[in-house]
Amino acid sequence: MNIDDLIIYNKTIPKREAKYADFPSNLSQELCGYLSEKGIDKLYCHQAEMFEKSMERNNIVITTSTASGKTLSFLLPVINEILSNPLARAVFIYPTKALASDQYRAILPYLEYFGDNRISAGVYDGDTTVNERSRIRKNANIILTNPEMINAAFLPNHSKFGFDFIFSNLKYVVIDELHTYRGAFGSHVANVFRRLGRICRYYNSSPQYLCSSATIANPVELAEEICGQKFIRVDKDGSPAAKRKYMLVQPPKIMGNDKKYYGQVQTTTVAADLIPDLVENDNSFIAFAKSRRNVEVVLKESRDKLETENFFGASLADKISGYRGGYTPLERKEIENKMITGVLRGLISTNALELGIDIGKIDTTVIVGYPGTRASFWQQTGRAGRSGSECTNYLILDGLPFDQYIGVNPDWLFKSGSENAVIDKNNLLIELAHIRAAAAEIPLTLDDISIFPDLGETIPVLIRAKELINQSGKFAWSGNSFPAGDFSLRNIDKFRYKLINKENNKEVTEMDEMQAFREIHNGAIYMHDGIQYQVIKLDLESKTAFCIPFNGNYYTMPGANTDIRIIQGNKEMEYSRVKVAFGDVNVNEVVYMYKKLQFHNHQNLGFEHLEKPLSKDFDTESTWIRIPDNVVMVYRRLLQESQNGMIIRNNHFEGLCYAVKNAAMMSTMTEQEDMGVVMSNNAIEISENFNDEVYMFVYDKYIGGLGYAEKVFDLTAQIVEAAIKMVGGCKCEGGCAACIGDYKLDKAMVLWGLKNLLEEIEAPKGIKLIEYAPSTFIKKQFQFNELKEKWQEFCEYMQENGDSFAKFLSTITEVEIDNRTLTLVLQNAFYKEWAMEETNRKSIINIISFHTDAPSGLQLKVRLEDTADDRKNVKNKLQRRYEDLVE
Structure with a gap:
């Protein structure tokens, strides 16, 4: 298909001229000298504004466009402080290790110019060697790291290894890509900063916060929620911008023999047609796909076409690569270097490359389906044209409401404001995790209720669990574990599953439980860097899935x-x-089946x-x-x-x-x-x-x-x-x-x-109604109102199916049903207490609901059966032997 025939809208944003400002009067002469040597005689107006506002001790969030020089905006006040105060420390926090390493390269020229005796810096993350970590803690003025290291290394060890000196002299905390801290990740990070502020107060330091963000509707609100401080905004963009072209691409319609509309060609198919043309035209590009699965589908189909088109010549299939979470850090670094050096011409990526990682000059972006937010759209298209050259951006519209709405109303995308970023730092499970971590750092007091709103309810629970001990009104950690390591900042689910290639016993990837149930269940086809694997076994106990290489022509959903x-x-x-x-x-949520979809035409090959x-x-x-x-x-x-x-x-x-x-x-x-x-x-x-x-x-x-x-x-x-x-x-x-x-x-x-949610309206005329509806989306094996008579049959079915609790439920000989309530008749008080424990009660309700047509709002009750002689005999024996344990 010809991409030009599918373009339904195009927009050109003209070149934008720069707006400059003189160096601020309080910018050090040494720093002015460095900038002049680098050919910078003036600052963009937003850079000058941020410097002046920072000198007034404001916490600032800057929201200018991509490639507008935001890094220099927060580097200037930090380096200015370090040059006048060699003991000053600044912590730069990035959402990914890759971005921290990339930004360190941007700081290197300053280090080389001023020398290690004036400014020192280093990247402190999970890949940093022991010796380098020691050097950074001792000497580095600027420490580049990520939220995970703040959570698990800096805060728990604040009183040792030199971290106490860092916190005592901490002048700046810089947070790049603030807009990425939303949802579970943002809620966790907000609690990390609650703990950070607590530690800083302990060391009598009061760092200033400098943040950068993509354009969102509530950057100040988000910064204040994350950091717990008042902020001002810098948003008047003085940077120049090259001419930018935007193309909205509508995939062809799929029309049936009856001339009815049956949807459209997949966006992945259109992308796989466009990408070979970009490769052959020597464009440098990133194609953004919305999921890891789509990355692999586009990569495989594009490589297949490149192999076919160059059958009689040198193949260009190795000129493109995937890039997403699930690849190892070493794999990602190798891919980045290949893009920078020109070995690769393009990448198919998730939003992992939406952030400002340097991968060389990009002249084209291909967005495979609207990414869900306007903020992400502008971040992704902003990856092209950073060198000042004209760039082209394609948005391939998916068959989804957002995309089709944009196709009809493109002004919504190009003229409307961005969305709000939402976090909930008071999520009880997240807050509890960080209260436990905070207690292990410094004993809690009731004054900490100003930091953690649910502290009053949490402390008694942790005391009963023997994780806290009251020491004269201070509540010290007494648990055995390392609480800061008990959770992941990226999600709330702490269970992690590994996928292992059974042929070489190497790990392919790792993911959380919900993702594992959807992507690496038995029979699933999992794709990694264009290579397909078939899952042959998912072991729930070891939380490990085993796979083998797969050469079939389908993937699974x-x-x-x-x-x-x-x-x-x-x-x-x-x-x-x-x-x-x-x-x-x-x-x-119950994953009960999967469908097989053929590559290229995405035809449904059947269900399993x-x-x-x-x-x-x-x-x-x-x-x-x-x-x-x-x-x-x-x-x-x-x-x-x-x-x-x-x-x-x-x-x-x-x-x-x-x-x-x-x-x-x-x-x-x-x-x-x-x-x-x-x-x-x-x-x-x-x-x-x-x-x-x-x-x-x-x-x-x-x-x-x-x-x-x-x-x-x-x-x-x-x-x-x-x-x-x-x-x-x-x-x-x-x-x-x-x-x-x-x-x-x-x-x-x-x-x-x-x-009809707004007002009662009569149903459209001429609709064909049937007399009754079938019972459920999935036909259930048993009728709920027949369970009393068929209980034993039901229990045998559950045991054959391997359900948890099946053996316990099989010991019950009598149940009662009243409307939407199921009552279990149990033999003793212990069984009653155990069955009504919240986790067990919910599990029993879920099992009953899954296998029967149980009504919505099913209630579970228990009662004890009349005491039988045999139960009395058992109790008497127990009493004779364990009189101190059994009443």
Whole structure:
């Protein structure tokens, strides 16, 4: 396909001239001399402004464009201080090790000019040798590091190894790429800075904070949330910019023989057609894909085309490479060097290269699907044209609402402001992790409640767990573990899984549990640097998956089912004709199957069910919206069951969820993996008289929640109205993957359902309703209301299936069912206490819900059976032998 034929919009941003300012009067003459020697006789106006504001002891966040000289903006005040105070220390914090190493290269000219006796610097991370770490702690004025090292090395060891000198003389803390600190990562980092501030106060230091950020809607708010200090903003950009071209690319439509629209060609396919042309034209480029899987798909398909096109000549397939998380640091460094030296012409990357890592001069970017936020779009396209030369940027529009909305309304992308970055530093699990770490650094006092809001509730729990001891009103750490090493800053889930190549026993990659269940389940095809591996076994106990190289022509996508149970509501409101609530929920995500998709044409080659489904259970926050009864009844009577009874078709509840999720993501700075939207399971119950309330849940995909769902609660009106506009404004005739997620659904019915959230409207005329709805999305093996009679059969099935708790449940001979409550009749008080322990109770509820058509909001109760003689005999024996243990 010819890319020029697919361009539906182009925009040229003209060259921008620089705006200069003289050197500030309080900039040291030595530093002025260095700048003049480097050919810099004036500063950009924002650089001068930042220096002057910093001299007034302001904490500053700078938000000028990419390649605008932000590094020099925060280097000048730091080096100016060091030249006048040789004992001064500054810590530069970067979100990745690669970026810290890259920025160290930018500081080297200063070190060479002034000499080690005036300024010393070093990169302090997990790859730094012991001797180099010692040198840096002792001598370095500027320490470049990452949040993980602050968390696990600097703070826990503040009183030894020379860290006490660093904290006592800490003048500046510089945070680059501030906008990346959002979600779980940002919430953790905010707590790291709570602890950092606590340590600085202990050493009577009060560092000044200098931050740089991409353009987001709330940079000052984010900086203040992360650092716990007041900030001002510098945003008047004085840097020049080259002429920049932007092309919106719409993939070809897929039309059926019936002349109906069945979606569009995959963005990965279009990218794989464009990239060989860029290679052959000797362009230097980055192609950004939205997932690790898409990186590998684009890389493989592009290399295949380059191999084919150069069949009679030298292959250019080795001129491109992948770049993403999962590659080793050594692999990434080698790839970066090959780009800088010109060995490679282009990279296919995740947003790992969105940050300012130096990979040489780039003249083209290809964005394979809108990245989800305007901030990311400008960061990614900003990688091209940094040398001052004209550049071209392609955005290949995916068949998703964001992308198609941009295709119709490009001004939304080019003229509107950016989104808000959201964190929740008071997430209880995150805060608890850092309270434990803080206690091990310096004993806690009740004064620390100003830092950690939940300290009063947390201290008694930690004392009972014997992790804290009260020492005259100070609470010192008494646990055995190293608390700062008990968690990952990048996510809340502490469980990590490894993928091992069984042929050579080498590690391919590592990931968290939720990602593992989706990407390295049995039978999954996992791709790494264009090489395919087939997972042959996932061992849950050792948290290890084993794989072998694979040469097949397909990749896999997981299929999952999600059950949600309300724990408690925290606030609610009436919105138009629906009730909206926000609170705590329990989510049980079950990966039960996967589909095989052929490379190049992405044809579905079939489904495979997992022998044992993989279940991830966690508590989080959610907003839930009650769906009006008239919508529920009509949608239920539109449902159709597949021939094998395994799949429900024509499920307009899913279209409703799809539209609301994308509107919610557009209104918040979230991505697919941040937020989930599902209906309560009773949405597609079989009974015509079923009168349970049906809810749509918008939940955070993180343990404990991160504030996204609460933001949805606050923006409910905006989100519903945006969903109506996105569906109603789509160019398709009857519904497509872009607006409602499935071209087989009726767009008019989804739009009708959305509008009914605002006011009651009669259903469209002429719709065909069936008499009843099938029972569930996945046909369940057992009916909940028949469990009392079929309990033993149910238990035998669970044992055969290998479910946890199956053996325990098999010891129960009697159960009772009353509406949505299941009561287990147990033999003794210990079993009762054990079954009602929160983790066990939730697991039992999830097992029952997975294998039966249990109603939404299933409740579990237990009672003791009448004491039988044999139980008395057992107790008597125990009493005779252990009278001090058994009452």
